[in-house]
Amino acid sequence: MNKADVMQEYNEFERKLINSFNGAKESDSNLTKFVSKDRHGSYISFFNFDESRTESIVREQLAYFDERNLCFEWKTYSTDVPSNIGEVLLANGFKQEESESFMVLELAKAVDEPFDDLLITEVTDSKGIRDAIRVQEQVWGGDFEWQYHYLLNLKQYSPESVSIYVVYVDNLPVTSAWLTFNGSSPFAGIWGGSTVKEHRGKGFYSLLLNKRIAEAKSRGAKYLIIDASDMSKPIVAKRGFEVVAITTGYTSPSR
Template identity: 45%
Template sequence: MNAAEIMTQFNCYERMHIEIPGWEIYSDTTLVRVVSPDEDGSFIAYFNLDSSKASEVIDQQMEYFYRLGKNFEWKVYDFDKPSDIDSMLLNKGFYEQDPESFMVLNLRDYNSVPELQPQCVEAFDERGIRDAIAVKQSQTVEDCSGYFLHLLNLKQTCPENIRIYVIYDGEQPVSSAWVIFNSVNSPFAGIWGGSTVQTHRGRGHYQALLKQRIRDSILAGKHYLYIDASEMSRPIVERYGFTVIAKTTPYFYRHPDIN
């Protein structure tokens, strides 16, 4: 795969023309801003800024979210401009998170559809989604309530755009993940979550969830499946054909009045 070509398509379909029901989206030729109805979850989806104006634009976004009383994320990919925006964000008080590998799988390389993974139980209601988020919450100190509200909203308003899976040990949720289809016109699907509780790792749960979401994406007619992979996930998804396209680093602005 040509990394630059993939990134151009990804920017067009998944960043510049992102759709999230119930969320406010502002878009112009240089920036796309997505505003969550909650304190958390808002983000800058896309930007292509002139280096001489970048600092001013960052200030404008910080002021905008400050007035709203919301936190927001500014994710940077290797191909984004200006190339020094990382240092600009840090100098303005953003918090840098661990960098991840933006990886893409060409689904058209699959000669057959992966088998159904019966241990992956699809979550359709609030209880199932809470179980999915409980797994993620157990692996981080980050408050995951915003993820719950986002997934619940998607499942209630556009159920065809998301599939959420949980693997159980008896009644205990031990692994979870989800796949999102942002737009009918987009050739991409994105996989998220991918968490397993410490006591149940090494049992193939992550791979089962991965196979199930590859299956869903092929059946949905998508051409590409992408993931922001951690260092733990990267070697696993590489075995399934995912290729590194870029490095991506999230930067967070935390509103001073929000704990």
């Protein structure tokens, strides 16, 4: 895998061309951003500008979102320019989140692993999607209402763009994850991938991972991507995912 080429493809197909359900995409010569209809959920998707302009552009975006009373995330990759973006964001009051590994799997080289489809429920309606989000809320805490609205709108208006899966135990959702597709992009993305503490160690994460790898392959995607936490990284590495960059999110200061 030529990681530089993969990252360039990813920038073009995924960071510049984003789904805008439950919000709007806005782009100029400096960056691409998603502006959510909810207070949370907006983010800077792609950026590229001269280092001398970092301070002014960061302040422009703060003013833009402040005017709309919206919180937003500025997501960075270790391959991005300008390289001083992190320090400028911190100097302007952003909070740095934990870094994750942006990892890519070449699906043509992926080995099929068996999984029990009977343990997996694909959810498509508001109740099922709410169950998927309830798992995320229990695992991570915080406000996930924006994510619920995003997935619900995506499933309603572009159902082929997302597959959402839940594992239930005694009728309670204990694991959830989803798989996204973006038009003609060669990339599919796996997100969520979380299990409530009481049910970890039972193979549910790997179950949904194997399911999503199989689906992405069957639908003709070339690459599968994940932002892997330290907990997920060794699991997906065993399946052939390779680290292409380190990604770090910065959340805007509360106003």
